[in-house]
Amino acid sequence: MRAFTIHGSRVAEIAIPTPDALEALPGPHAGFLWLSFTRTELAQWQLALQSAVQRLCDVQLVDLHISDLLNQQLPSRFDYTSQYDLLVFHRLGEATPTTDSAGDNKLLPSGKRGPTVLRRLDTHPVGFAVLDQMLLSVHPDGCSLRDSYAQRLLAAGGGVSPATAGATPDARSAGARGVPGNSADLMLRMVNHMVDGFLSLRRELTHQLDHWQTELLNPKARFANWSTLLDARQALHKLDEICDDQRSAIQDWIEALKNWPQSDVHLSHHERDLLQVRSRDVLEHIDRVVHHVRQLEQNAETAVQIHFNAQSHRTNEVMRTLTVLTAVFLPLNLIAGIFGMNFEFIPLLHRSNGFWLAVGTMALTAFVLVVFFWRKRYLERSAR
Numbered sequence: 001m002r003a004f005t006i007h008g009s010r011v012a013e014i015a016i017p018t019p020d021a022l023e024a025l026p027g028p029h030a031g032f033l034w035l036s037f038t039r040t041e042l043a044q045w046q047l048a049l050q051s052a053v054q055r056l057c058d059v060q061l062v063d064l065h066i067s068d069l070l071n072q073q074l075p076s077r078f079d080y081t082s083q084y085d086l087l088v089f090h091r092l093g094e095a096t097p098t099t100d101s102a103g104d105n106k107l108l109p110s111g112k113r114g115p116t117v118l119r120r121l122d123t124h125p126v127g128f129a130v131l132d133q134m135l136l137s138v139h140p141d142g143c144s145l146r147d148s149y150a151q152r153l154l155a156a157g158g159g160v161s162p163a164t165a166g167a168t169p170d171a172r173s174a175g176a177r178g179v180p181g182n183s184a185d186l187m188l189r190m191v192n193h194m195v196d197g198f199l200s201l202r203r204e205l206t207h208q209l210d211h212w213q214t215e216l217l218n219p220k221a222r223f224a225n226w227s228t229l230l231d232a233r234q235a236l237h238k239l240d241e242i243c244d245d246q247r248s249a250i251q252d253w254i255e256a257l258k259n260w261p262q263s264d265v266h267l268s269h270h271e272r273d274l275l276q277v278r279s280r281d282v283l284e285h286i287d288r289v290v291h292h293v294r295q296l297e298q299n300a301e302t303a304v305q306i307h308f309n310a311q312s313h314r315t316n317e318v319m320r321t322l323t324v325l326t327a328v329f330l331p332l333n334l335i336a337g338i339f340g341m342n343f344e345f346i347p348l349l350h351r352s353n354g355f356w357l358a359v360g361t362m363a364l365t366a367f368v369l370v371v372f373f374w375r376k377r378y379l380e381r382s383a384r
Contacts (some may be wrong), residue, residue, distance in 0.1 A: 007031030011157025019048035
């Protein structure tokens with residue numbers, strides 16, 4: 001469990017070694033608190049957490065929302081009460097060895113043969129409870145998102161983590177965007193960070209599908225990765241559904257944000273506008289993910305269709321050539337069959353030049369037929 005106090009541009013981490021230490025957690029005063037748990041920690045600390053939230057914010061978390069935060073299979077969704085908002089959002093990033101064990105949340109479960117980049121994608125949900133002066137986030141066990149963003153936040157706020165005391169922060173990661181001004185702003189930044197985690201994987205995924213398209217459209221190659229391609233299409237379809245849930249959740253959040261009371265003492269008019277802008281930015285990033293995923297699905301489907309159309313066209317060309325050759329040799333077989341009959345009197349049979357006359361007739365017939373079929377463009381090859 002990690003706890004942070006954020007006040008203005010200052011960020012400080014508070015050591016909370018045991019659930020009992022939550023009772024001594026100081027109030028946020030003019031700033032706000034960020035309490036971050038893993039699901040295992042939340043299951044063990046939920047009673048102490050409820051007591052601390054009640055003491056600090058005079059709010060009681062609904063038991064059903066606690067169950068939602070502990071649920072590893074819950075899709076992205078948004079819910080609210082009169083005192084706080086709840087957002088569950090699936091992260092789209094690279095899985096860690098700890099999260100790999102939960103195959104139900106993987107785009108490609110164990111045994112599937114899709115691209116490596118899809119097998120690395122982790123889709124575990126991250127839960128947020130947004131209060132006026134506190135943000136409660138619940139992450140899957142082994143999730144690196146919390147630690148990486150906490151380090152960026154500490155660097156941006158000039159704070160020092162008890163776990164990383166003495167470490168030198170990267171100046172570039174010190175947060176050109178500054179420190180979030182409220183709990184909702186922090187939640188949106190983390191959600192945006194999760195969406196950007198998938199956007200960074202687009203190049204590798206596109207490269208893999210482009211490679212398959214090249215093989216599918218190569219007339220000299222024999223494509224054999226049908227099971228892998230099918231698994232990839234199924235994973236992309238599942239990813240499309242996840243992104244649709246994400247989009248619906250953020251849209252519900254935006255609609256709820258519009259209905260926040262104007263007399264809210266914790267948010268100024270400028271801060272409310274910033275939340276609107278940042279929410280629309282997150283929604284635009286999700287739309288980019290949805291557009292890219294659907295484009296990959298469409299490209300894969302188009303490549304498969306073109307592949308089968310090309311194979312069908314090639315088969316038609318082969319059959320056309322064989323048909324023309326059969327048509328050319330059919331009259332030759334007729335002439336050969338006539339002169340092969342067992343009759344005593346057959347024209348040209350006893351002439352010294354009869355053989356050459358028959359061969360000449362057959363050659364002339366074949367030549368005329370070849371010219372005829374060529375003029376009909378039955379023997380032309382399609383341009384590649």
